[in-house]
Amino acid sequence: MPGGTNALAARIDTRTVPIMTPGHLESHTSLHISHADILASLGWDADLEARFNERAETGESPARISRVNRGSYSALVVAPDGSIGEVELKITGAFSYRVATTAELPAVGDWVLARLSWVGADTAGDGQLISSVLPRKSAFARRAAGRRPDAQILAANVDLALIISAAGRDWNPRRIERYIALARDAGVETAIVLTKMDLAADREALVQETLASVPGIPVLPVCALDGEGIESIVSFLGKGRTAVLLGSSGAGKSTLLNALAGSELSATGAVRSDDERGRHTTTSRNLYLLGSGALLIDTPGLREVQLWADEDAVDASFADIEELSASCRFRDCRHENEPGCALREALDSGSLDRRRYDSWRKLRREAAHLERKEDIHLAQAESERWKAINKSMRGYSKERRSIQGSSR
DSSP states (O other): OTTHHHHHHTTBOTTTSOBOOSSOOOOOSSOOHHHHHHHHTTTOOHHHHHHHHHHOOTTEEEEEEEEEOSSOEEEEEEOTTSOEEEEEEEEOHHHHHHOOSGGGSOOTTOEEEEEOOOOSSSOOTTOOEEEEEOOOSOEEEEEOSSSSOOEEEEEESOSEEEEEEESSTTOOHHHHHHHHHHHHHHTOEEEEEEEOGGGOSSHHHHHHHHHHHSTTSOEEEOBTTTTBTHHHHHTTOOTTOEEEEEOOTTSSHHHHHHHHHTSOOSOOOOBOTTTOOBOOSOOSOEEEEOTTSOEEEEOOOOSOOOOOOOHHHHHHHTHHHHHHHTTSSSTTOOSSSOTTOHHHHHHHHTSSOHHHHHHHHHHHHHHHHHHHHHHHHHHHHHHHHHHHHHHHHHHHHHHHHHHHHHTO
16 A cells, blocks of 8 residues: 555554555445445545445445645545555546546545555556546635636535634734635535634633624634643534634644644644744645544645635625625615615624724625636636637538548
């Protein structure tokens, strides 16, 4: 098995999950019930099994992507003997040809159809292939860098987004609001984790201020090094439930991961004293299966959270503002100078924070701009497609006339 047992042990907690031993793995299109039960510990469910049985060809097995490598993918699989292991996979040429955007490629957390055909630990080679990605029940995405409006999938098939923000200078309600908008667009549950609470001058004041800035969302204060508050996070996790850790560099994601795992799964780094920011200790997205049965996706710190969400997702992230706007006199109120605007009245009375209102307006404009750019991009792509079709047809007609002329 690629990477060896030691590499695998660092990614799978062996206290509860057996490690797959090298040997021939027989794939089955129809899953045995015991294998389905073990797959459930990796987040498998009845819907995925139905999709698998619809699409899988003979010899294909389900696998869950645990890491995206350069030119290949690491994935967790279940062997016929009931053990869980990690294998290296590559996408087939046919799959690569079908992909229109990078968002369609496998991402960490994805379930894929894989053809597993190795014997022994050192013969994986190119024989282990991904033929397709099963439909995602959720996709946590941000806008990728560049002019084209493309999505970068940060994590797939996530049940819970844990937004990590450290006490001190890392705490930024505007950044947290962006993460919440992405989570709402993905349709996943969200919780805010305040780390490094030992740095807070006034712990209770920080918690209350965070609660006020994100109404209706749980706020969990922790100090991972001391184990303080860890149980409150564990209560949100469960066997087969997948959570993603999101936050800036130095927010304490790796330390929190290690505390939840009870072992050193991810390296931690020092934080600069001048701005309380850290270097990227996590350089790639990784899926971990913990001894508790929960699954955690650790991500590198995001320096920039480019929005990839529509206006509805933004509104859902500001439930308090959305509720207020329902009381406006006019249904199409733009919340500018219209009479009877409930938002303007709340701003004047001080019951609505001006900074939160400005953030909402900014994110809505950003979402609308993104939607317009995406529409333009889709129209251009469709135009190019028809140009290519017409060019191909002209070439076909010219060739046909040439053949007919030579046959006379």
